[in-house]
Amino acid sequence: MLIFKFTKTDNSSLVAHVDTLRAVTYIFRRAKVDVEYSKGFNPHMELGFSAPISLGIESVAEYVSAKADFQPDALDKLNANCPKGIQFLAMFNKKVNLAATLNRAEYILTANGIGNVIDQILAPNYTISYTEKKVEVQKDVSSRIFSATRIDDNNAKVVLACGNANLRPDRLVLHLMATNNLTGDYKIVKTQMFVDDIPADEFLCNNN
Amino acid sequence: MTKLTDSVQKPYRYFGGEFNTPDINKPADVRFCMCVADSYEVGMSNLGVRILYYLFNSIDKVVCERCYAPFADYEQYLKDNNLPLASLETQTPLANFDFVGFSIQYEMCYSNIFYMLELAGIPVTTAERGENFPFVVAGGPCSVNLEPMYKYFDFIFVGEGETPWKQIIEDYKLLKGTMSKSEFLRHVDEKYDCIYVPSLHPSKYNGDKVVTVPNKKVWWNIENNLDEMFTPQVQLVPNIELVHNRAVAELFRGCANGCRFCQAGFIYRPVRERSADCAFELCKNLLESTGYDELSLTSLSTSDYSGLMPLLEKLLPYAREHNVQLNLPSLRLDSFKGDMAMGNRKSSLTFAPEAGTQRLRDVINKNITEENIMSALTDAFNQGYTSVKLYFMLGLPTETMEDVEGIYNLACKIKSLYKWIKKSGKDLRISVSCSTFIPKPFTPFQWCAFADRESIEQKQRYLAENLRKKGINFSYNDYDGSLMEAILARGGRTVADALYQAYKNGARFDAWSDMFKWEHYQKAFTDCGVDIPKIVGAYDLDEPLPWDYVDIGVTKKFLQNEYKKAMQATTTPSCNKQCNGCGLNAKGYCKDAHGNVKY
Numbered sequence: 001m002l003i004f005k006f007t008k009t010d011n012s013s014l015v016a017h018v019d020t021l022r023a024v025t026y027i028f029r030r031a032k033v034d035v036e037y038s039k040g041f042n043p044h045m046e047l048g049f050s051a052p053i054s055l056g057i058e059s060v061a062e063y064v065s066a067k068a069d070f071q072p073d074a075l076d077k078l079n080a081n082c083p084k085g086i087q088f089l090a091m092f093n094k095k096v097n098l099a100a101t102l103n104r105a106e107y108i109l110t111a112n113g114i115g116n117v118i119d120q121i122l123a124p125n126y127t128i129s130y131t132e133k134k135v136e137v138q139k140d141v142s143s144r145i146f147s148a149t150r151i152d153d154n155n156a157k158v159v160l161a162c163g164n165a166n167l168r169p170d171r172l173v174l175h176l177m178a179t180n181n182l183t184g185d186y187k188i189v190k191t192q193m194f195v196d197d198i199p200a201d202e203f204l205c206n207n208n
Numbered sequence: 209m210t211k212l213t214d215s216v217q218k219p220y221r222y223f224g225g226e227f228n229t230p231d232i233n234k235p236a237d238v239r240f241c242m243c244v245a246d247s248y249e250v251g252m253s254n255l256g257v258r259i260l261y262y263l264f265n266s267i268d269k270v271v272c273e274r275c276y277a278p279f280a281d282y283e284q285y286l287k288d289n290n291l292p293l294a295s296l297e298t299q300t301p302l303a304n305f306d307f308v309g310f311s312i313q314y315e316m317c318y319s320n321i322f323y324m325l326e327l328a329g330i331p332v333t334t335a336e337r338g339e340n341f342p343f344v345v346a347g348g349p350c351s352v353n354l355e356p357m358y359k360y361f362d363f364i365f366v367g368e369g370e371t372p373w374k375q376i377i378e379d380y381k382l383l384k385g386t387m388s389k390s391e392f393l394r395h396v397d398e399k400y401d402c403i404y405v406p407s408l409h410p411s412k413y414n415g416d417k418v419v420t421v422p423n424k425k426v427w428w429n430i431e432n433n434l435d436e437m438f439t440p441q442v443q444l445v446p447n448i449e450l451v452h453n454r455a456v457a458e459l460f461r462g463c464a465n466g467c468r469f470c471q472a473g474f475i476y477r478p479v480r481e482r483s484a485d486c487a488f489e490l491c492k493n494l495l496e497s498t499g500y501d502e503l504s505l506t507s508l509s510t511s512d513y514s515g516l517m518p519l520l521e522k523l524l525p526y527a528r529e530h531n532v533q534l535n536l537p538s539l540r541l542d543s544f545k546g547d548m549a550m551g552n553r554k555s556s557l558t559f560a561p562e563a564g565t566q567r568l569r570d571v572i573n574k575n576i577t578e579e580n581i582m583s584a585l586t587d588a589f590n591q592g593y594t595s596v597k598l599y600f601m602l603g604l605p606t607e608t609m610e611d612v613e614g615i616y617n618l619a620c621k622i623k624s625l626y627k628w629i630k631k632s633g634k635d636l637r638i639s640v641s642c643s644t645f646i647p648k649p650f651t652p653f654q655w656c657a658f659a660d661r662e663s664i665e666q667k668q669r670y671l672a673e674n675l676r677k678k679g680i681n682f683s684y685n686d687y688d689g690s691l692m693e694a695i696l697a698r699g700g701r702t703v704a705d706a707l708y709q710a711y712k713n714g715a716r717f718d719a720w721s722d723m724f725k726w727e728h729y730q731k732a733f734t735d736c737g738v739d740i741p742k743i744v745g746a747y748d749l750d751e752p753l754p755w756d757y758v759d760i761g762v763t764k765k766f767l768q769n770e771y772k773k774a775m776q777a778t779t780t781p782s783c784n785k786q787c788n789g790c791g792l793n794a795k796g797y798c799k800d801a802h803g804n805v806k807y
Contacts, residue, residue: 011225014213015447019220023447026227026499037531056213081499083447084225170214185211 002066002074003092003204009058009189012085017052023083024049024064030081033074036067050098050193051105051163054170059190060089061105063098063200092204101203104146104194105162107169110155111177111186118148118156120179121172128175141167159194216281218448221248224274224296226444228497230265232273232297238381240264240272241295241305241342245312245320246719248276252444253452255506256348257311260369262440270377273297273305277320277717278327286327293327302328306380308342310361312350315696316689316719318357322711325360332708333359334407339389347373351404352428352475353649353755356699356707358406362393366402366758367429368461370438376400402429409757416702416742421756428475428760430797434461434482441493445500454502454535455494459487459515462804463508464783466790467562468573468774469601471648472508474767475760478792479783479804484515488522495532503527504535511536512784514805556637557588560599563607564614570777571606573770578618585622589629595637596622602667602684603645603659605774612667615640616674623678639681642671644690648697649755650762652770658694658744661687688726692718694744695729700754703743706736763791 008020015023025045028035037043046067053059070093071077078088109118120126126142144161151157160167169188177186193200212219242261244251251257257274264272273295278286286293292301302308308330310321322332330344331337337344346354347365354364365373376396383392397405409422431437443455462479463472482490491503507513527534561581563569569576585596600615619640626636644664647656668684675682695703709732717723733740747753749768756764766789773780780788784805787793798804 011220011223012447014218014220014223016218019448022449022453023445025501026445029499029501030227030497031499043531054213055219081227083227083445084229174214 001093001095002068002070003094003096003098004064004066004075004078004088005090005092005201005204006062006064007058007060007087007089008053008062008085009060010085012083013056013058016055017049021047021049023086027078027081027083027086028066031074031077033066033071033077034068048098050102051166053190054168057107057170057188057190061190061192061200063102063193063204065096065098090201092201094204094207096204099163101195102193102200103161103163103165103196104159105190106157106159106192106194108151108155108157108189108191109169109173109186110188111173111182112154112184113180113182114173114176114186115150115153115156117176117180117182118150118158120176121145121148121158128171130171130175141172145172157191162193212285216285217279219282220446220448221276222278222282222296223299224446226446228442228444229297230262232265232271234271235269236271237269237384238267238271238307238377239300239305240270240307240309240377241275241300241302242272243275243302243308243310243324245277245310245317245324246717247279248446249448249450250719251276252446252450253456254311254313255456255458256313256369258443259438259440260309260311260347260373261444262442263370263374263438264377266438267374267377267381269381273300275302275324277317277324283327292329293324303330303341305342306384307345309345309347312346312348312354314719315350315693316724318696318707319711319715319718321357321360322708323716334362335359337362343389343392349472349475352471352758352760353697353699354404355406355411355701355754356696356703358411358701359704360708361406362389363396364404364406365429366404366426367760368431369429370431372400372402372429374438376403397424401425401427404757411701411754411757413700413702416700416739418700418752418754418756421752421754424757426758428758430480430761430792431461432480432797434458434480435486439490441490442497443494443500445498452504453500454504455491455498455500456504456506457487457491457494458482459505459507459510459513459519461507464512464805465509465575466573466770466780466782466788468571468652468770469562469604469645469648471651474650474762474790476508477760477762477783477790478798479512481513481515481804481806483806484518484522487515487519488526491519491523492526495530501531502533502535514807518807556595556597557585557593558597558599559584561618562599562601563604563611564600564616564618565611567777568604568607568611568614570779571774572601572604573774573779575779575782578621581618582621582625585625586629589626589636594634596639598622598638598640600640600642601645602642603664605645605653605656606777607659609667609670612670615642616671619675619680620678623680635679637681639683640671640675642668642682642684644685644687646690646694646697649753650758650760650767652767652774654698654753654767655747655749655771657746658691661691664690686721686724689718689721689724691740691744692724692726692729695733695740698754699743703733703736703738706732706738709736761790761792761795761797766790 048065050063144167146159149157195203343362346361351366396403404426411422412420460481462476562574647653710729713728715728
């Protein structure tokens, strides 16, 4: 099984997860990188993706697995066939369920003054509020926050749970902005993923 | 960017970034913004836009970008942030282009043209724009009668655009800066017989009836050779799901059948086929450049394509090898053969008998019999099809209640046929869909009246009650929407002011049945004194028609004869069987034998 690391930035960050699955399938088909098809009634390319990210979040650390044999020139072929914002960065040869295994992600958060208040999220029982399906939700998310670092006034770095136990960084940012009266637009970039404490790239390189 | 994603659904549709986007950043002397007055998802499937987009971008120092109608959330976002409507590719405001062109595929998008122009800060009328704004131009099938929009377009391109458009853009590149906008309009009006500049050709009306038509004969341009014509071998691949998310290959233009209600069947005459070899190359190139796993072979009547068998001999193995699903839309019943449905998923078949009795099918010249229908369906059911969709029209000329009962009877017979073949198992899933007949310019029915509300609604009620009892799904079009389309299709210059008024009253996205509100138009027509019955009623065969200035190559005499034959329920054979003398053969457009087919 091949694992590819790719970016989802620029215009492609505006594409929802379900549409990204399709877009990546088309990239593989254009690139003529052979991937096995399922044998069912509706044959589809056997691809598996890391956990979805919210619309508008840019990422330089998305992963997709493909049921395929090793192909040395696959990266070049894929990169010649990508739309704006998608680029393939690395290829690994390992069998792994990405969505279940890659369980943490690092994000850079950008908003006016966010660097100066990022410490707040490390408070015990840190609780955020957001609306889901038109209902106001209060949730203790402290167990899903692993680190928070100030970069400068307007930038901060956080590591949050992702996958089955997930914390959406946009909800965290909007809550922080609301509780601290921070105004203006904001931006989130996902910079890397982890398997617990191990960076995903390191984990995927290791063949054990 | 994230404020945008919080407030706007699927923002991607306003920014593009599709694979196969041509080089948009090259130095350019001419900038053209190609617009579709509908959403991104609908507009992206427009074949005409696709061709011209790649054609313009292939010209040295010419850049063509795109723009689609935004939904209310993005409209609000633009207003909140004080932004004008801009192109997808480089986010350039529409007002900064040399040309803003609308491809007009159907009448119900007119209100969105006002909507887009106003969001772009471009005055809607030619007169208000003067020298300072881009040329606002139009093309597409509706160009056969854009008189209802005459004062909003600087010029209208009539017919198929591949060859002349290139020349027009080259002309502009050469002349830009040396002449004013109005001088350029006079230039193209004189030079091109397929260009119509409404402001240069006045027209006189008495009430809502035209008295003097514009004094230029505008020729509907016909592309003569599909193999040599500019044909993009690539297609934009959007990253979001479209209405039609697949590669689309055009097999041929025109249709030999001459169904009397069908505008496309007359304006796209004669039949012009791509050779099977070129068609296969096109399919292969489109699939390879897009990565799509679904291919649609398109034309007005795919199974009439004389090269279908040689094409499928190559295409079927290719599709199997590359996991591609084939779609063959627009099948005619009489030419449907079981083997054409092939090894693909046997899901649903769609057929359009259009009318419920043989008499009415003869009136509309839909040359199929009940026997054809039953034998085609017998094949299909034996092949394993379990679902059938049937399309009909209500309100056709000469229609009586007996014809409507015929729709019900036909649906019931198909149901029992399935039972008889299958003996056991699940029932056939069958749905009947009835649109309302709309008389369109350049058809033999252009003189016919649009049916009145009472009769249409009575027929719809009859079918709804009876078909539902039999477990047959029934759907139909709302009368108001059809009436509106009838007004736009046959209206003249006298409705122009009311259309803008209706937009001001709130009309937009009229083609979306959930968004269309007849009240907006009703009020505008009353305020502007438009006499609706005059426009949608019957016309005399010899009275002037607002669109008489357009020449599609088919003579008025032929259409009149077809009208008379219709009233006697006499059919006219397909062009493939004999030449019926519509006028195009006489003009030298039918080169190949047997109605211009190649094989």
